[in-house]
Amino acid sequence: MQTPKNLRALDVKAFAKSQMHLEGDTPLAVFERLVSDCSGEVTGHVSWAAQGAMDPEQRGKDDAWLHLEAKAAVPLTCQRCLHPVSVALLIEQDFRFVADEATALAEDDASDEDLLVMEDSFDLMALIEDELLMALPLVPMHEVCLSEQAPTSAEEEAILAEVKPNPFAVLASLKTRKL
Numbered sequence: 001m002q003t004p005k006n007l008r009a010l011d012v013k014a015f016a017k018s019q020m021h022l023e024g025d026t027p028l029a030v031f032e033r034l035v036s037d038c039s040g041e042v043t044g045h046v047s048w049a050a051q052g053a054m055d056p057e058q059r060g061k062d063d064a065w066l067h068l069e070a071k072a073a074v075p076l077t078c079q080r081c082l083h084p085v086s087v088a089l090l091i092e093q094d095f096r097f098v099a100d101e102a103t104a105l106a107e108d109d110a111s112d113e114d115l116l117v118m119e120d121s122f123d124l125m126a127l128i129e130d131e132l133l134m135a136l137p138l139v140p141m142h143e144v145c146l147s148e149q150a151p152t153s154a155e156e157e158a159i160l161a162e163v164k165p166n167p168f169a170v171l172a173s174l175k176t177r178k179l
């Protein structure tokens with residue numbers, strides 16, 4: 001199998017059977033959905049590698065596997081100081097291709113790997129983008145901002161509840177003193 005020219009239309013079966021290794025540096029700007037979640041100027045690359053394999057777990061099935069690694073630093077906005085923060089994303093995930101959606105649903109809970117439905121033409125770039133999107137922090141923050149973060153109101157309540165003496169405990173201690 002020649003190196004596929006179109007990474008958005010990959011023949012997964014052939015990719016797995018030939019245990020092909022693909023890797024590249026793709027500009028972040030190509031990943032439009034990811035860029036729309038970034039702030040400021042989006043520069044830099046996503047470094048990624050994909051390794052194909054057939055049934056490495058000896059499950060007795062003719063399954064195609066894909067091991068994906070990707071890393072990127074994306075510009076986000078710190079939710080405490082509202083200044084830009086560069087957040088490193090790191091992906092390392094195994095995927096197993098199954099025949100259809102029903103099989104994927106049935107076997108998903110029992111599988112450590114993620115399950116994907118086998119397609120003749122597989123969009124590897126979309127998979128990398130999906131994984132990067134899922135790796136985005138819900139509340140991006142500088143490390144220093146995170147450590148300086150004030151307690152939330154729920155945390156404050158918990159602290160106050162601990163400090164404030166329980167009226168029943170006070171009563172009990174008064175009784176003890178009388179005895």
Ligand SMILES: [Zn+2]
Nearest residue numbers: 078081142145
């Ligand atoms: Zn900050």
